[in-house]
Amino acid sequence: MNPAKTILVVDDEQEVLDFLEKKLPEQGYNVLRAATAMEAIREARKNLPQLILMDIVLPDMEGAEAVRLLAEAPPTQDIPVIFLSGILSKDDMTDLELNVGGRLYKAVSKPFAFEDLLREIKKTIG
Numbered sequence: 001m002n003p004a005k006t007i008l009v010v011d012d013e014q015e016v017l018d019f020l021e022k023k024l025p026e027q028g029y030n031v032l033r034a035a036t037a038m039e040a041i042r043e044a045r046k047n048l049p050q051l052i053l054m055d056i057v058l059p060d061m062e063g064a065e066a067v068r069l070l071a072e073a074p075p076t077q078d079i080p081v082i083f084l085s086g087i088l089s090k091d092d093m094t095d096l097e098l099n100v101g102g103r104l105y106k107a108v109s110k111p112f113a114f115e116d117l118l119r120e121i122k123k124t125i126g
Contacts, residue, residue, distance in 0.1 A: 004025075004030045005028075005126070006030040007030070007050065007121070007125075008032045008033070008044055008049040009024075010033075010037070010039075010055055010058070010063065011058075012035050012036065012058050012059050013055070014035075016055070016110070020033075021033060027121075035059075036058055036060045037058045037060050037061040037065065037066035038066075040058075040063075044076050045070075045076055048076065049079060050079070051081070051082065052079055052081045053117075053121075054066065054067055054081050055083075055084050056084070056087060057087065067083075067100050067105065071100070072101075080105075080124050080125065082108060082117075082120055082121070082124060083098050083105055083107040084108055085107055085108070086109070086110040096109065106120055106124070108120055
């Protein structure tokens, strides 16, 4: 069996963190969590997760700015990101992408169906 892949979940909503921390391990993923952008940057640099699920609106800075900072540094520049957002339309969920620093990132609107998010995770990291 392959070692579990690690996903960093970044969200300032405790319910989202708790939900994903419970559901993702059931699918074989390890979970790290962060409630702020700066905490996410520290966790990503320290642990180099295989994927980051990044909320767009965070208390200390926008999630896109945190991703831009991570994309500028060699150890974290290639970590894939899926944005989670309560400000995007669920109707457009299947083809939402955000441009951050010239790179396109998948985005999933909140509230999301876990199955939809899991499908995106599997497409991204297996």
